[in-house]
Amino acid sequence: MIPSIDFSKILEILKYDPKDPLLFGTITFFFIFMGFLFLFNFVSLSKSKPKLYLLLAFSLFFYYKSGGEMLALLLLVAVVNFLAGYFIFKNGSQSVKKLILVLNLIVNIGLLGYFKYTNFFITLYNDVQGTQIDAFNILLPLGISFYIFKALSYVFDIYYESLEPVYRFDEYLLYITFFGNIIAGPIDRATEFLPQVREGKTPSKEDVSLGSLFIISGLVKKSIIADYISQSFIARVFDEPLKYTGTENLIAVYGYAIQIFCDFSGYTDLAIGVALLVGYNLMNNFNYPYIASSVADFWRRWHISFSRWLLDYLFTPLQMGLRGLGNYGTALAILITFTICGMWHGASIPFIFWGILHGFYMSFGLLTKKIRKRFTDAIKLTNTPLHKFLQIFITFHLVLIGWVFFSAKSMENAFNVFKQIFSFFKPEIFGQFYEGYPGVTIFLILGVILVFSPKRAIDSIRTNLLKLPLIFHAILLAITIWLVMQIQYADFQPFIYFDF
Numbered sequence: 042m043i044p045s046i047d048f049s050k051i052l053e054i055l056k057y058d059p060k061d062p063l064l065f066g067t068i069t070f071f072f073i074f075m076g077f078l079f080l081f082n083f084v085s086l087s088k089s090k091p092k093l094y095l096l097l098a099f100s101l102f103f104y105y106k107s108g109g110e111m112l113a114l115l116l117l118v119a120v121v122n123f124l125a126g127y128f129i130f131k132n133g134s135q136s137v138k139k140l141i142l143v144l145n146l147i148v149n150i151g152l153l154g155y156f157k158y159t160n161f162f163i164t165l166y167n168d169v170q171g172t173q174i175d176a177f178n179i180l181l182p183l184g185i186s187f188y189i190f191k192a193l194s195y196v197f198d199i200y201y202e203s204l205e206p207v208y209r210f211d212e213y214l215l216y217i218t219f220f221g222n223i224i225a226g227p228i229d230r231a232t233e234f235l236p237q238v239r240e241g242k243t244p245s246k247e248d249v250s251l252g253s254l255f256i257i258s259g260l261v262k263k264s265i266i267a268d269y270i271s272q273s274f275i276a277r278v279f280d281e282p283l284k285y286t287g288t289e290n291l292i293a294v295y296g297y298a299i300q301i302f303c304d305f306s307g308y309t310d311l312a313i314g315v316a317l318l319v320g321y322n323l324m325n326n327f328n329y330p331y332i333a334s335s336v337a338d339f340w341r342r343w344h345i346s347f348s349r350w351l352l353d354y355l356f357t358p359l360q361m362g363l364r365g366l367g368n369y370g371t372a373l374a375i376l377i378t379f380t381i382c383g384m385w386h387g388a389s390i391p392f393i394f395w396g397i398l399h400g401f402y403m404s405f406g407l408l409t410k411k412i413r414k415r416f417t418d419a420i421k422l423t424n425t426p427l428h429k430f431l432q433i434f435i436t437f438h439l440v441l442i443g444w445v446f447f448s449a450k451s452m453e454n455a456f457n458v459f460k461q462i463f464s465f466f467k468p469e470i471f472g473q474f475y476e477g478y479p480g481v482t483i484f485l486i487l488g489v490i491l492v493f494s495p496k497r498a499i500d501s502i503r504t505n506l507l508k509l510p511l512i513f514h515a516i517l518l519a520i521t522i523w524l525v526m527q528i529q530y531a532d533f534q535p536f537i538y539f540d541f
């Protein structure tokens with residue numbers, strides 16, 4: 042007798058549950074992804090079109106299970122920008138092209154502004170005017186900052202004539218909704234992603250091996266190191282800094298630098314890894330940011346896809362418009378760009394202040410470059426190992442100061458961290474820290490090793506691991522997933538950049 046299938050239970054599993062959304066990088070996600078991968082590899086034996094449709098279906102399903110009805114907004118953004126790109130390309134009049142671009146910008150930035158900043162401005166207005174206007178019940182759509190910026194880059198590239206529009210909506214839709222980077226980037230360009238869609242490449246053994254290693258790296262960084270040190274120590278200190286000594290606050294500040302790197306670069310590693318398993322290459326988003334020799338260099342190494350977006354579509358047009366002011370115009374363009382960068386990250390005063398702080402760092406560095414060069418030349422410091430060390434040391438600590446505001450729930454909280462460090466410092470706590478937080482200490486050290494290991498050493502380890510049989514990578518991945526299940530707390534901590 043053939044067993045009956047309860048379709049109601051299947052539909053229940055497929056249905057979005059706001060209390061239990063499907064989050065990228067969780068064990069549940071990987072079980073579902075493995076099932077999809079089995080189907081994908083079976084379809085890969087045929088032509089590329091079924092692979093495209095299967096990837097598109099899985100991407101839409103993943104977003105629905107993660108963000109529910111906000112899938113409709115994602116599709117609306119996709120359609121609006123697809124049509125805007127088409128009409129800009131087809132129209133011969135430059136003034137009409139510009140009009141379409143401006144209208145499209147208004148729609149996209151309007152949507153972003155409504156969902157991210159409406160309640161922020163209501164709260165700000167209430168604080169200034171002393172009114173009691175109620176905030177709206179607005180749910181922030183998952184990944185809206187990323188997919189709107191991705192869609193805008195497609196339209197900008199067509200406007201600047203560096204890209205011709207794609208005429209197949211399904212190919213374009215996969216670019217916008219691809220499950221690997223829809224939630225938190227990288228913000229890949231259409232010029233890099235769409236050719237891969239058309240090629241429909243079947244993943245090679247090298248892709249599978251490298252993808253597995255990236256997934257292992259991402260799980261270790263995010264689900265083991267970042268989550269553990271955050272929940273066990275850092276989040277507690279930043280929530281109530283006055284309850285802890287200056288020493289503990291200082292350790293939390295350094296620890297947060299490790300946490301946010303492992304969290305966000307861990308997400309990027311996972312995104313790159315799962316993309317490789319379906320034959321796609323996503324750009325690397327990090328290049329040893331904590332060994333940057335200046336804050337400008339830091340932004341060439343941190344969140345590279347976003348930095349590149351800001352450079353091409355915001356800073357460069359601003360700089361061109363202010364070029365008559367020379368370096369002062371460039372400095373002003375930097376300040377405007379990074380103020381917007383802060384707002385993009387979140388609708389709060391600390392985020393905006395963080396963006397302004399980075400803009401100030403770079404503007405000040407630009408305007409004082411010649412003076413600083415003359416000084417280092419005079420004391421024969423320029424281009425010496427000591428000079429390089431000092432540049433990295435100072436840059437790292439300037440970034441650390443910024444991270445305090447980035448992580449703070451309020452400006453008061455951020456200033457309380459510094460207050461404790463400078464007024465209630467208890468150096469004896471350093472010696473007692475391991476006894477109180479042995480696990481945190483171990484994972485902090487492991488994080489430091491990951492962050493500051495020489496690139497040659499990491500590349501060498503990866504090269505040697507890639508020489509091993511595929512079965513070894515499968516076993517290593519299974520062990521890593523088992524470790525994550527053992528170490529991970531009951532509640533999975535969403536990636537920090539999911540909030541943006």
